[in-house]
Amino acid sequence: VNRPPGGVSNQVWERDERTLSRSTPDVVVLLGPEGRDSIVLRGTGVALWGALDPPASTEDLAARLAKEFGTDLAAVRSDIEPVVAQLAAAGVLRATS
Amino acid sequence: MISPSPADVVRGVAGYGLPHATSTLPLGVLDDETWNTAYTAVVRQRVTGHLVHALQDGAFLATDDQRAAANEAHEKALALALLLERLLLTTLALLHAGEIVTRVLRGPAIAHTLYPEPGLRSFGDVDLLVAPRDYDAALALLRAHGARRRFPEPRRGFDRRFGKGACLVTPDHLEVDLHRTFVAGPFGLAIEADELFGRSTKFSLGGQTLHGLDSEARFLEGCFHAAIGDEGRRLASLRDVAQMVLCSDLDVARVRELCQAWQCGIVVRRAIGLTWDAFGLDATPEVVRWARELQPTTFERQALHAYSGANRSYARQTVAGLHAVRGLGAKAMYAGALLVPTRAYLRARDGGYLRRSRRAVRLFRDDRAALQRNGSRAR
Numbered sequence: 001v002n003r004p005p006g007g008v009s010n011q012v013w014e015r016d017e018r019t020l021s022r023s024t025p026d027v028v029v030l031l032g033p034e035g036r037d038s039i040v041l042r043g044t045g046v047a048l049w050g051a052l053d054p055p056a057s058t059e060d061l062a063a064r065l066a067k068e069f070g071t072d073l074a075a076v077r078s079d080i081e082p083v084v085a086q087l088a089a090a091g092v093l094r095a096t097s
Numbered sequence: 098m099i100s101p102s103p104a105d106v107v108r109g110v111a112g113y114g115l116p117h118a119t120s121t122l123p124l125g126v127l128d129d130e131t132w133n134t135a136y137t138a139v140v141r142q143r144v145t146g147h148l149v150h151a152l153q154d155g156a157f158l159a160t161d162d163q164r165a166a167a168n169e170a171h172e173k174a175l176a177l178a179l180l181l182e183r184l185l186l187t188t189l190a191l192l193h194a195g196e197i198v199t200r201v202l203r204g205p206a207i208a209h210t211l212y213p214e215p216g217l218r219s220f221g222d223v224d225l226l227v228a229p230r231d232y233d234a235a236l237a238l239l240r241a242h243g244a245r246r247r248f249p250e251p252r253r254g255f256d257r258r259f260g261k262g263a264c265l266v267t268p269d270h271l272e273v274d275l276h277r278t279f280v281a282g283p284f285g286l287a288i289e290a291d292e293l294f295g296r297s298t299k300f301s302l303g304g305q306t307l308h309g310l311d312s313e314a315r316f317l318e319g320c321f322h323a324a325i326g327d328e329g330r331r332l333a334s335l336r337d338v339a340q341m342v343l344c345s346d347l348d349v350a351r352v353r354e355l356c357q358a359w360q361c362g363i364v365v366r367r368a369i370g371l372t373w374d375a376f377g378l379d380a381t382p383e384v385v386r387w388a389r390e391l392q393p394t395t396f397e398r399q400a401l402h403a404y405s406g407a408n409r410s411y412a413r414q415t416v417a418g419l420h421a422v423r424g425l426g427a428k429a430m431y432a433g434a435l436l437v438p439t440r441a442y443l444r445a446r447d448g449g450y451l452r453r454s455r456r457a458v459r460l461f462r463d464d465r466a467a468l469q470r471n472g473s474r475a476r
Contacts, residue, residue, distance in 0.1 A: 017303070017304035021179070022178060023214070024149060024150075024175075024216060026153070027175075029172060031182075033303070036180075038180070
């Protein structure tokens with residue numbers, strides 16, 4: 001839905017302000033503007049959601065999370081790309097212009 | 098493993114994190130039987146947020162299975178809250194397009210304005226207040242978009258003039274309670290609903306600014322819910338009252354004014370009494386001191402009788418409401434609608450005219466007896 005044509009890595013993503021959410025330290029539950037089923041993020045997904053405020057590109061998100069967890073940048077990038085794409089498809093994130 | 102009273106465990110959970118609470122959490126891991134009973138009650142009372150919070154803080158000790166069950170139940174509660182908030186936003190969009198002014202009551206309004214995390218306050222439906230003049234239009238609008246009434250009104254126009262409101266079920270089987278006032282019966286009839294729209298407490302949801310009741314009206318509405326609402330789900334309401342008294346700014350002079358105007362000081366006294374007992378609160382802020390010293394009027398005592406005790410019922414509250422209806426013509430209309438309601442109402446509530454007549458006579462007789470008892474006590 002919000003997937004940019006040239007891939008996701010350099011696209012800047014922001015949380016759609018219409019997204020409804022609830023957080024605990026272990027879990028983030030999200031409901032997109034048109035969604036009927038909630039999305040549950042756990043573990044690094046919780047950190048990813050936190051890192052999306054302020055808006056950031058997938059590359060920046062991967063760098064931030066790799067630093068936070070002390071892990072390999074490429075591994076983090078490959079982990080979060082499908083999650084970012086899924087969140088964008090669910091309307092929870094939108095690509096900024 | 099330990100086996101304290103499950104009721105004490107649930108009270109401890111519901112009061113977790115509350116300043117001045119002396120209710121405590123168990124000091125060890127609960128045995129399976131106690132856990133199962135307490136867990137079921139925590140879910141029913143909608144206080145899973147406090148349980149998960151206590152588990153995360155290490156204040157509630159649990160096995161891995163118990164912890165997993167608590168987390169799973171809370172995730173379900175959070176997911177339901179989001180669905181209901183989406184329903185709230187779509188419902189408000191419809192009503193506002195129809196130029197109908199609203200105030201959000203209870204669940205979402207409380208969760209987003211009174212608690213440090215909205216996830217601490219779970220809820221099971223959406224409650225909206227509309228002005229009496231807009232009530233019929235609001236109802237028609239929501240029904241035109243697929244909502245259906247759970248119960249019909251006794252006669253056309255009864256709800257707008259005398260009723261609490263209507264419970265609507267959406268095509269997704271979620272509930273919207275469309276309120277004209279806070280409660281059915283005498284207390285609801287004594288409230289000047291139009292006055293509730295002059296002020297508000299704002300909160301943000303889904304990128305929009307919504308309006309709940311102002312702090313003092315919200316406190317009184319919370320007291321009604323806590324004092325005379327569903328006993329099986331009372332702890333969350335009692336926690337709300339404690340949050341409002343201990344963790345928010347209340348203009349006590351305005352609370353007193355509203356109580357006097359709406360004749361509901363006894364409701365505040367009862368709500369505060371139940372709250373302070375439930376959580377063993379050892380603070381006595383100004384509103385608590387005032388409520389404890391309050392001398393209820395005869396009307397208040399009689400009205401409360403209809404909502405409490407073993408014989409409490411919607412029918413009893415409605416009969417007792419006759420005393421709060423102003424003007425002879427209005428009283429006749431109120432009594433007439435209840436004595437000879439529509440067939441659809443009868444089918445849903447009583448099954449037939451004969452059964453209803455017998456029940457009505459019995460309730461009016463009981464109501465008169467209660468009046469005489471309370472009257473002689475007042476003298």
